[in-house]
Amino acid sequence: MPAVAQVEKEDLATKNTKSPGAETSVTINGKNLWIYYHAPSVRGRHIFNGAGALQPDGSVWRLGADYATVLHTDADLDLSGLVIPKGDYTLYADLDNGQWKMIVNKTLMAGGRHIWGVGVSPDGIREGATTNDPATELGRASLTMSKPSSPVETLKITLSGAGGAKGKLLIEWENVTASALFTVK
Numbered sequence: 001m002p003a004v005a006q007v008e009k010e011d012l013a014t015k016n017t018k019s020p021g022a023e024t025s026v027t028i029n030g031k032n033l034w035i036y037y038h039a040p041s042v043r044g045r046h047i048f049n050g051a052g053a054l055q056p057d058g059s060v061w062r063l064g065a066d067y068a069t070v071l072h073t074d075a076d077l078d079l080s081g082l083v084i085p086k087g088d089y090t091l092y093a094d095l096d097n098g099q100w101k102m103i104v105n106k107t108l109m110a111g112g113r114h115i116w117g118v119g120v121s122p123d124g125i126r127e128g129a130t131t132n133d134p135a136t137e138l139g140r141a142s143l144t145m146s147k148p149s150s151p152v153e154t155l156k157i158t159l160s161g162a163g164g165a166k167g168k169l170l171i172e173w174e175n176v177t178a179s180a181l182f183t184v185k
Helices: none
Strands: 021-028 031-038 069-073 077-079 082-084 087-094 101-105 137-142 144-146 152-161 166-174 176-184
Touching: 021 166, 031 152, 082 101, 082 137
Parallel strands: 021 152
Antiparallel strands: 021 031, 031 069, 069 087, 077 082, 077 176, 087 101, 101 137, 144 176, 152 166, 166 176
16 A cells, blocks of 8 residues: 655754755656655764664664655655555665665654654653554565775765666665665556
8 A cells, every 4th residue: 555645845854953854866767756864974973783883783773863764756666676656655774784674664644743763662662663563564675785985974865867767776874885776667
């Protein structure tokens, strides 16, 4: 079932200057796709991989800061084998011990507002409850992992064309790059 709420990007903006709003978009075969996210910086912190990481292996990451990262697509997509009907979705990453998976979630709103990237579980202690609920997921797609040529200070997510009906999603931050090819249907 596709997401039904229409996301207004201006509703996602916050005043957090340490993690400003950012957007990437691409038009493929006349169909527009965009991702809106909040871009944190490393600021001397250890973000991924190993002991003491801000986002430890095996955790679910909100793929940015503040409100959940949002994908909008005007066309049906195939993202590494995951079929995504046209619509709006929230994106997260399952940091599965270095083999990341993109989580495409159908939940956009909590009452009258967009969901925050990380929620609190019913026990009020553990964070991440809203990002790791298979019942709200459209599905998960494997990402191809690599390392950037030099550390990436500020999170950067890029959508680009890859010829014909194909495109590429690229996530870069700190010492990690994660990517996936997609096809516009």
